[in-house]
Amino acid sequence: MEQRPLPASDMTKPWAVNVQNLRKTYRDGLWGRRRIEALAGVSLDVQRGEIFGLLGPNGAGKTTLIKVLLGMVGASGGAATLLDRPAGSRAARKEVGYLPEHHRIPRHHTGNSALTFFGNLSGLSRAEVARRRGPLLATVGLAEWGNTSIKKYSKGMMQRLGLALAMLHDPLLLILDEPTDGVDPVGRSEMRTVLLQLKAAGKTVFINSHLLQEVELVCDRVAILDRGRVLQQGSIAELTARAQSEVRLIVAGSEDQLRRALAAGPAVDTRALGPDQFEIVLAAPDQATIDGTIDRLRGQGMSLISLSPTRHTLEEAFLSILKQARGNP
C-alpha cells in the first residue's frame, strides 16, 4: 500500500510540473472536526529546463504543495504530474532530487556514508556512488569534508550536503525547499552558480523560498502562493510589470485648473509641490487613463513638466500583490 498517486493532469505539453486545481484539507482538533484548507485549488506549471520559484508568506502552503507532489501527503482533490508521470508515484520520485526544509540526516553518517546510503535508496550501487561523490562534493564545496562525521557540520554545510544528496542520482527535476537557509552570502553565490549549471545541463529546478532577492537572481518564472491559492504566475518581468505600478505627473497651473481637469476623471492623489506646481500620482494606470488625464490637464491649460513611471522590484511586486489580494479577498 502506498499513498495513491494523483491522477495525471494535462499531459499534452512537456511540463516538468503541472498542477491543476490541487486541493488539500487537513483535519485537526478532536475527532478531526476542524478543517484547515492548506491548498485551495492550486494550478501552476513548470516548463522543462527552467528555474521556477514558488513564493509565498509563511503558511501559504508551499511545503504542502511540494509534499503532495512527492506523494508524502495525499491530496484531497485535483491533479498533478511530475515529468509526465502521476505526482507521488514511485516512477515520478525516481527522477526527482529533493532537498527538504530543515532536513535531518541521521547523525551517525559522514558525508560519504550519507551519500552512499541515500544513493542506494535511489537505486545506485555503492561503486556508482563512490565514483560520483568526489566531484559532487567538490561542486557543493565540501571536497575536504567527505570523511567527516556530519555531527561536525555547520548548518550551511548541511545545506550543501543536502544539495549534493538531491543531485546525486542525476535527477531531471530538483525540488529545493529553502535551499539557502542558513548559508552565508559566499555560499549562496556558489549555490546560485550550481543552479545555473544545472539549468545549463537541461535540468529543471523548482525552488521554494521566501528570500526574494535570491529568487529574482536565478528564477526564470515564479508563482506567488498565499492561503493555498496562486495569486500570480509568470516571468519576473511580467510579474513586476503587472504589479500595481505608479505614474507621477508634475504639472504647473492654478489649483482651480487642476480641480477642473481632475473632476471628470477617476480620483487620484495630488500634492502641492509649490505655488502653482502639483504632483499627481496615478496608481496602476493603463495607457488610456494616462492619455485621458494628460488631455484633460492640457485642456485646462496646464503644462506638463514631467511624467515618470516607477517600476517595482520583485519584493515590492510581491508585497503589492499580496496586499491587493488580502485587501479584496
Added chain:
Amino acid sequence: MRPYLAIIRDSFHEALASRVLWILLAITTLVLLALVPLGFIEQAGSYLSREDFLDRGKLMRKIVAAGKTAEPSPGRRIWELLDEPTRRMLQLQAKEPNAAGRFRPLGDSLQAMIGRPDFYRAEDWAKVSLPKAARDLEAQGIDKLPPDQFARFNRLALDAAFPDEIAPIPPKQVQLAYFHWELGLTLPVEREQLFPAMNQLIVTVLAIFLGVAGVFVAVMVTASMIPQTFEAGSIDLLLSKPIYRSGLFLAKFVGGCAFIAINAAYLIGGLWLILGVRFGLWNERLLLAIPLYLFLFAIYYSVSSFAGVVWRNAIVSVVMTVLFWFVCWIVGTANGLVEQLSLNPRRLVTIVSAGDDLIVVNNQGEVMRWDRSDEDWEPIFAARGEAQMPFGFGRRLVGPVYDPRGERILAVNFGMPGFSPLSASTRLFVGLRSDDWQRSEGVNVPDGTTALFLAPGGDLLAVSSQGIHRLEGDLAARQEDINVFGLHIPLPERGGRFVDFGPQVALRPLEGAAIDPQSGAIALFDGYRLVLFVPDSTGKYEKSSELAFELKLPGKVALAGGAVFLSLEGELRRYDTKLELQETLTPSAAGVPTTASVSPDGNVLAVLDRGGRLWLYDIDQRAPLGFSIAGQGDVSAVAFAGETMLVADRLTRVMAYNLADGKAVSRRQGPMPLAERIYRYALHPVYTVFPKPGELNQTVMALLTSKDNRPGAIRLDNGPPNAPQQQQRLDVWGPIWSNLLFLTVVLALACGYVSRKDF
C-alpha cells in the same frame, strides 16, 4: 532490493555508531568468560544420598544390635565410629516400631565414615563377601588409592554389608566445580545422565535471563530506531526516494531484529560452546534458542515499532510494549488461575462402573454418582466431619473399587510416602449401595497402600511397596471409643485385618500396580524394579519374576493375559510372563502416562498421558485402535465396563464407547456452572487469540529436551509419584502459530498506517 538492504545495513551502522552494540557484546563476553571455569569433575562413585537408604528402620535396628555384641562386624564398626548423641538416638529409635523418624544424624555420619581411610578393617568385614569391584580396589592397596577411590571402596564395602538396606552405588559420580574448586554438589550419576536435567536448567535460566531481562533490554535498546526514522525531517528525505513505505518500515524492523540476532547468537552460541567444551554437553538444539528468542523479541518489537510509527517517540514505544507485556501476562495468568483453581479440581480422574451406577472421583477427591433423573453428578461417599479443602488440595483416594458381591465400593485415603503423619490411622472406607453409598470407616490398611484390587476369587487385596496384603475377616471395624474428659481413647479393634499375602518386598514408593482380572497375577513397579507376582494353588502370591532398571523410569503397568505392559514416557514395552522384552511400541499419547489399563476381556489396552491424550491398542491384533475419541487432549480418565469403554473428558463429561466398533453410545454431562461458562465462552477464546509470548519458553523447553525422553534420564520435573493430574500440555508449535499470527497482524497494521499517513 538494494534500497531495503541499505536500510537494514544502516540500522547496523547506527547501532555500531551509538556504541550500544559494543556495550551489549562486551557484557555478553563478560558473562561467558565468567561461565567458562564452570565444569564437572568426574569421580569414582561413593556418594550416599537419602534415596539410597532403602529401609531406614531396619538399618538402624541392625546397627544398634551389632553395637551391643562384641563380635567384630561392619555394624559394630559403624557403632564404634558414631558419636554418643547419635548412638543414644539410635537406641531410642530402635525401640519404636515406627522407626522412620529422625534418620539424618546417622545418614550424615555414614557419609563422613565413607570418607575415612580407616573405616574399612578386614576383620570387621570377615563375614561379608566384597563385590569384585571392591576386591580389585583392595588388591591395589587401599592406603595407596586416591581419596575418591578409597571412598568408593568404603561405599562398596558398606553396600555389601547391608545389601537390603542400602542401594548399590553406580560406578561414577560427578562434582560441580569452578576452576578446580569443588562446589560441594555431588551427584551419584554419570555425566551423561545429568544432561537432561542440565538442559532443563539451561532452558529455565534462558527463560529468565533472555526471555525476560534480555528481551526487555533489547526492546529498550531498539525502541528509538523506528521513531527516529519517522521523525519529521528524517522521513522526508527517505520518502522522496522511490521506495515503498511498507518496505521502509519492514526493513527498519528487520534491521532491529538483525541487530538483536547478533547479540543473541553470540550469547547462545558462546553458551553452547562452553557447555560442549566444559561439560561435554553438545546439544545442537540449544542453537534453536537463537531463532526462538529472536522470535520472542520480534513479537514485542512489533508492538514497539507500531507505537513508534504512530507516536514517533521512543518512550511511548517502551511504555506501550511494557503495557502489552502486562496485558499478555494478565490474560495468561487469569486463564491459568481459573484452570488451576476452578476447573482442574473438578476434573474427573477415576471412573468406576458399579453395577447400574456410574461412580466418578474428581481431582479434589469428591466421589459422585450419576443421577439419571437430575442429569447431574450427585455427591456420595462424603467424608464426615472432614471439610472440603479448597483449590483441589483435597485428599486423594486410592480407588474406589467396586465389589459386586457385596454391592459396595471400597477406597483408601492416599498416603503420601514420607509425608504421612496420619498414616497410622489410614483406614478403609466402605460405601454400601443399600446405604446410598454412605461412607463408613472400616479396618486399618497397611502403610503406604497405593492400590486396592479384587482378586478373581473375591478377596480384597491392598498393595503397597512392601508387598501384597489380603483382608482377613470382616472389613467393618468394630471399634469403640471411650470418652475420657473429652478425649477419645480407642479400644483394641475387633474387626478383620490385612495380612501379608505374598513375599515381603522392599520397593520404593510405587509408580504403578496392576492386576490381571483373569489370572489374578499382580505387577508392581517402583520406577527401578518391575516385579510380577502370580497366585499359587492356594491363591497366595509368589514372586514369579523381576526386572531391574539401573535408572528411574516413571511409568505405569498393565497386565493382560500373558503380557505385562510397561507404559513409559513416549514408549510402551510389552513383556512376557518371564519379563522378557517382546516389543517396544510408540503410542501417540507420548507424554508421561497417568494410567494404563486393560479391558476385562484383555483385548484393549488404554494408555492416558498427562497431556490428556488417550491411546488405544488392540492386544490381539497387535495394532493401535483407530477409534475417534471425543475431547482428545482433554481426557482425564478411562475405565472399562463390560463391552463399553468410559472416557472422561471436558472436565466432567463421561462418554461411553462400544468396544466392538468404537461408536459413542452414551454421554453423561451435568449442567455447566457459571465459572466454567465464563471460562469456556469468554476467557479461553480471548486467551486463544491473544499472543502468548510467555509460552514460547515451553517451546524452547520442548525442543531442547525432547531428546531426553529416553529412559533413565534424570529430569527436574519428576514430581511425587501419583501426583494429582495436571493438564500439562507441552505444545511445541501452538505458541509459534498464534504468535506468528499476532506478529503478522501487527506488522500489517503498522504497514497500513505508514502507507496511509500524511508525513
